[in-house]
Amino acid sequence: EIVLTQSPATLSLSPGERATLSCRASQSVSRSLAWYQQKPGQAPRLLIYDASISATGIPARFSGSGSGTDFTLTISSLEPEDFAVYYCQQRGDWPVTFGGGTKVEIK
């Protein structure tokens, strides 16, 4: 099973700042990595797939990069609605696995 390690666990930032979230895989997943956002009391929402392709309707301030084992989600300038938990997910191999999440909180 491929293990995804997200860092940091918590990111404390102010609105307008840049957020950089990391996801590292225990073995290569090529570009088969997605990012999700989850707000309290809500289901997750797909942000990015295939490492860098934005899902429909996702604001341009969200971007993804990376391949193999190291991936990054960047939020260029945090809006108030971006404070949430973010998860990465791989399907480079079965079973599908998720990372443990990074909470982006207001500083």
Place this chain on the structure above:
Amino acid sequence: EVQLVQSGAEVKKPGESLKISCKGSGYRFSRYWIGWVRQLPGKGLEWMGIIYPGDSDTKYSPSFEGQVTISADKSIDTAHLQWSGLKASDTAMYYCARFVGSPDTFDLWGQGTLVTVSS
């Protein structure tokens, strides 16, 4: 509207059985995999398994195989997750989600079903 609607919250006792549902609408339900994801209280997401309603082909996570049963009835555009003997440790939010192959992501999510198991 394309959506997945899950059945309502459940409160059960240990040892009881339970079947929760996920109904799709607005798209060809039988042509997309449906996955189930567990979220323990205050914790992250865990993939449980997926089913292809068209032929009921099912894949389970090793962590959940034998613990739950995933099924689907394509005639009513509904997938199910069931337990035959609940434990307190099954208390969690359960989400169904549409799994799109290539890029192998969950692009549409249900609202979640909260299952509480308590004596």
